[in-house]
Amino acid sequence: MTTPTPKGTALVTGASSGIGAIYADRLAKAGYDLILVARSADRLTEIAKRLTDASGRSIETLAADLTERHDLARVEAVLKSDQSITLLVNNAGIAAVTPLLQSNVDEMERMIALNVTAPTRLAYAAAPAFVARGSGTIINIASIVAINPKLLNGVYSGSKAFVLAFSQSLENELADKGIRVQAVLPGATATNLWDNAGFPVSNLPKEIVMSTEDMVDAALAGLAQGEFVTIPALPDSADWDAFETARNALAPNLSLAQPAARYRPAQD
Known part of the structure; x- marks a missing residue:
């Protein structure tokens, strides 16, 4: 078996299950050492041992609840100080399927903390270190x-x-500045995110649900092909290009000194 070339260290959040666990598996096989972040120390330890045995890579674990500021700060500190880190995978997140009027606002605030605040702060921690070295991927x-x-x-x-x-x-x-950024936009994916949201994935039509393995493999293929946005299920990348072209076409007229004619007072 050919040993992959070492590629530095990847820090993966939400690594104890689902998409994050598959990223950890694929990245270890590709030659990355790993820092795995999730709330469950026990599950992280199990995954780390399995991946170390299978790949021989160095795998560290960091149990942290990224909705807690102190825990988030510990992960930020690692990103700022560990010079071996070349890749950050901002994966940790939670979902909800309930309408606004049926949702608990405190749970929505927690979702914002994990889905918005955490990846923002982690990217802010990683980016300066990557820029200083002239390389890195988010x-x-x-x-x-x-x-x-x-x-x-x-x-x-x-x-x-x-x-x-x-x-x-x-x-x-x-x-x-030599930094790669990729946004991955999965459709319905067979993870426990749906169960945690109170809507088991088994309730969805099978033809729209992608396996976690296929989703991550497609995302990594998109990264290798140089994509900025990867939508694993999208058959034709030209559709995304057309969407972006239409969005960018609005830019020259989004901010002008005068209101559009249809908003001006009627003339007597």
């Missing part, structure tokens, strides 16, 4: 609800729209 896991927000809970959709917009800003600011 992968942000968003969702198709970032561009189709009526599918699920509005706060969840809004949080993922933030991840996409934040990624676009990061890519704009960091690309010329």
